[in-house]
Amino acid sequence: MPITTSIPGYCTLCRSRCGTLNHVANDRLIKVEALEGHPTGRGTCAKGRAAPELVDHPDRLLYPLKRTRPKGSDDPGWVRIGWDEALDEITSRLSELRDRHGAESVAFSVTTPSGTPMSDSIEWVERFIRHFGSPNTIYGTEICNWHKDVAHTFTFGSGMPNADYANARLAILWGHNPSHVWLSQAGELGAGQQNGTRLLVIDPRETAHARQADLWLAPHPGSDGALALAIANQLLISGHIDEDFVRRWSNAPFLVDDDTGRWVMDPRTPGCYLAWDLERQMAVAIDTHKEISRQQAKGLALEGIRHIRLFDDSLVRCRPAMDHYRQACAAWPLDRAARETGLSESSILKATALIANAGQHVAYHGWTGIGQHTNATQTERAIATLYALTGSFDRPGGNRLWATPAINRINDHSLLDETQRAKALGLDERPLGPAASGWVTAEAVYDAIEHRRPYPVKALFGFGGNFLLSQPNPQQGERALRQLDFHVHCDLFHTPTNAFADILLPINTPWERDALRIGFEINADAACHVQFRPAMVSARGESRADYQVALDLACRLGMADDFFGGDIEKGWQHMLQPSGLDLDTLRRSPVGVSLPLTQSPERHTHVDDQGSTRGFDTPTRRVELYSQRLHDHGYPAVPQHLSPRTTDTSNWPMTLVTVKNGLYCHSQQRNLVSLRRRAPDPGMTLSPTTAKRKGLVEGGRGTLVSEHGEVTLRVAVDASLRDNLVIADYGWWQACDDLGRSGYSPHGHDSVNINALISSARRDPLSGSLALRSAPCDVRQATEHTDWSGYRSMRISNRRRETEDTTSLWLEPVDGGLLPAYLPGQHVTLRFNVAGQEIVRSYSLSGATHHRAQPAYRITVKRIAERDGQPAGVVSHLVNRELSVGDRVEIRMPSGHFTLPRRHDRPVVLIAGGIGITPFMSLLESLARSGAEHMPRITLIHANRNSRQHAFKQRLTQLAQKLPRLDVVTLYSEASDAEAARGDCQHIGHIGPDILEPTWLTQRARFYLCGPQAMMDDLRQWLEHRGVRPFEIFQERFVTPRREMVAPARPRTVRLQRSQREYLWQPAQGTLLESAATHGIELPSGCRVGQCESCALSLIEGQVHSFVETPFLDPHQCLTCQAIPLSDIVLDA
Secondary structure, rough: OOOOOEEEEEOOOOOOOOEEEEEOOOOOOEEEEEOOOOOOOOOOOOOHHOOHHHHHHOOOOOOEEEOOOOOOOOOOOOOOOOOOHHHHHHHHHHHHHHHOOHHEEEEEEEOOOOOHHHOOOOOOHHHHHHHHOOOEOOOHHHHHHHHHHHHHHHOOOOOEEEEOHHHEEEEEEEEEOHHHHHHHHHHHHHHHHHHHOEEEEEEOOOOOHOOOOEEEEEEOOOHHHHHHHHHHHHHHHHHHOOEEEEEHOOOOEEEEEEEOEEEEEOOOOOOOOOEEEEEOOOOEEEEEOOOOOOHHHHOOOOOOOOOEEOOOOEEEEEEEEEHHHHHHHHHHOOOHHHHOOOOOOOHHHHHHHHHHHHHEEEEEEHHHHHHHHOOHHHHHHHHHHHHHOOOOOOOOOOOOOOOOOOOOOOOOOOOOOOOHHHOOOOHHHHHHHHHOEEEHHHHHHHHHHHHOOOOOOOEEEEEEHHHHOOOHHHHHHHHHHHOOOEEEEEEEOOOOOOOOOEEEEEEEOOHHHHHHEEOOOOHHHHHHHHHHHHHOOOOOOOOHHHHHHHHHHHHHHHOOOOOHOOOOOOOHHHHHHHHHHHHHHHHHHOOEOOOOOOOOOOHHHEEEOOOOOOOOOOOOOOEEEOOHHHHHOOOOOOOOOOOOOOOOOOOOOEEEEEOOOOOOOOOOOOOHHHHOOOOOOOOEEEEHHHHHHOOOOOOOEEEEEOOOOEEEEEEEEEEEEOEEEEEOOOOOOOOEEEHHHHOEEEOOOOOOOOHHOOOOOOOOOOOOOOOOOEEEEEEEEEOOOOOOOOEEEEEEEHHHHHEOEEEEEEEEEEEOOOEEOOOOOOEEEEEEEEEOEEEEEEEEOOOOOOOOOOOEEEEEEEOOOOOOOEEOOHHHHHHHHHOOOOOEEEOOOOOOOOOOOOOOOOOEEEEEEHHHHHHHHHHHHHHOOOHHOOOEEEEEEEEEOOHHHOOOHHHHHHHHHOOOOOOEEEOOOOOOOOHHHHHOOEEEEEHHHHHOOOHHHHOEEEEEEEEEEEHHHHHHHHHHOOOOOHEEEEEOOOOOOOOOOOOOOOOOOEEEEOOOEEEEEEHHHHHHHHHHHHHOOOOOOOOOOOOOOOOEEEEEEEEEOOOOOOOOOOOOEEEEEEEEOOOOEEEEO
């Protein structure tokens, strides 16, 4: 057996950067699990656990490729080239374009470091872009992090700090679902709830966190600004604000000229603001470099019109900033806010009470739920100013500015020449928006390519990114990409966007490269943590890290001195130098080093050696309830709410909310089997009322329509949704050949691209954000509506005996309608009434599937005879001995995750034991009906006792003749002499490891198993022993429907076998995970809401009840965060 090495590291597939323990054998990543003791090592999500599939996926880009056919061709004609040739050509083309047209003629695109491993390289890529001189980077920040990280600075002078959930009295998730996008944050939230933190969730969807919340509010999408202003209004009316913080640390008392909207400054003391002293009835100067005393602050007016005569004898009519803010909040009384948000007045008051009762210990986070609307900036301002009223900023239990290790920053925007910064596309239209940081919209780049406005963009250099899927208007995007003079793209896989590149560069995964992480964000310990992550396996093919591409090109372009001669380790040493750490120290501590930094709250109160108070990094050095900066640029100085919905609701009565599927990183990873099985289809979710009104059924298909097009999606139903909402997840294009799941186009008739339905014309006036979560739409039945809900009555239209104990039935609808197509390998569930008892069974479909609708289904059932004391099969006897043509049965729509490939570039091996042939017959019959020209090389190994029990014997011979890429191998375990002489079988005996062809292993064949469980278990063991990866072996397994829980009547003993610990579970203690914590036992955990599966443990003995379905876990595993014991149990922990 190969020796397995366990290597500490961290995962960078998303923002969480979870600490991981990575198990490696024979240069192969075997398993990824949580790294106990790491600040972000509570758990690993399904994406992180799928890393072995990602590293060794056969479709990865492994070598530099060059286009040989025109852009837009179905086949780019990729040819392999060497790295030197690729980099030389890129250097030549970039140099020429920069010299002839300026560096601004080269745009860059960079994928998000919050949802991809770009976080390993982002500083170096940005350094390269800025030293090259381009002001134009497509970053997607306007629909991602810009509002929380930049628009937040309009209020607090910093991006949104980390929420100190563990010490908060109240945690607020506002348009944020951490169990899907930030697992370590979900863990912190869970820890806080264990400590008594109350939870307020504001989200149109009832997320898993919403189900655990003390209060869940579901406002109309995009109405969050009105809600925030209404809550602030109620806090102001009731006086439940931190008045001391507001008076001393915000600009609330500062006077604003009513005529100009600008501050009234003290003409005698430059830089000082005027406020009105109520006791002295005069204007007084406020020096924001000094702390205002509590006594002085109490005497400053926060409302009322004042008239001040200045030294030039001019009379100024002015009011305190707080008066402007209070007026903006008063515009949203409860009744108006209730109408706008769709919430009840009482629920708004409940939210207000939660915030008021939490005092200065409110922690919150908001992300894309706030930022993906056309009013996103004002919403961010409304929520931020509401938060300022609590006085929780940078206090324990609030949002904390953690001290982090000192470093040399290498990617400051100031590296870009000021003249070049001014050329950023879209800066003239939105001067305070993302373009001010060099982050431009994809649409602005498209226009510069197509229309040469305001200057021509000639080239694009992509570091990841798939904006044809992540942004609206993919048609314009494709037109622009075709017109580029030069396009380079770095990526792991072929994508719709990089299909237009001239040169493709292969990028490796985090497990194939060294990396450095300085700070892990989520809490004080994490913020101080520094870790060097070594490469754990060799880089596959000739793939490289993004940072190495940037360094290599920088050296070729004459920037070697700025890039440490292309030596990444020298660059990292430079970054680390102020911290006192170096790489050698970090290598000696593979789990990382936590620096002993002092965490001082309320940094704004700190006074430096010169006696200057730190304050906030805003123009007034105070929290800005009123922003003159925004006013001077033509935006509201205090937050305002405008509804994002302007379209006529009679034409588009519903609102589309696009969401990120928690199992995938944006438009990635749908080709990974373990993830695709959990979320196989692009879908939309509706309320039951809407689904019924529109004639849609759960599990069927419906069409989502907007003024820009339509897509057909799988329908799900959620009773918690408003009737006018549609929730749909974006990013679908990738095929998953292993599961027979086809890919999709970015637009057109075979597209399911949700973002293609959304207008790019209406944007947030400041940031350029889009209505990705508040888009007008409607839904209707799919063109061929064949779906049904529940059971449907079917008539047996044909019956054929396949062997002496096996029968096929053809089922057609009694109502005369058509049936939906299915995927080969799927099954139907049938309901029978036998002697007055309802019996339900599932059987694989064994006939050909059609492209869309079809008239009938076929199932094939083997009679289970009485044997070894086991009774005969009731239903199998009924099918084989009693049912006749014309009889009726009831069935559900086809379903199942054991789906088979109709095309694949790897050999496909089907291994069937007896009646386990049925799902494979569906595949072969479907290929024979249509698709044989694209079929993979298939070997079918079929084991039976003898020819009498050999189902489909003759038909398989016919199929082997009709399908030229099919080989059929037959085994009989009890072959007669006559059968052997006739050559009825190629092998005599049972299936064993000797039946496996060595070439299957070298060619990385896919193995599909169906038959007795013992046979499949043995085969899996043999295959894995021979080196077949676990994710390349598939087997059918029917899951018995979960029975409803019977509440346990008494405590249960829980024994942890590996650690030899034991505790008594009490019903009042909640789940197994919560109960363990009350006994001082820390079990593995992540999100604590049943989504990440980090808490899964093997159940060695006993029974548990799970509050969530767990079809993809081993039958002997349970999620401890969602399970309670029904008996005494033993867990493998």
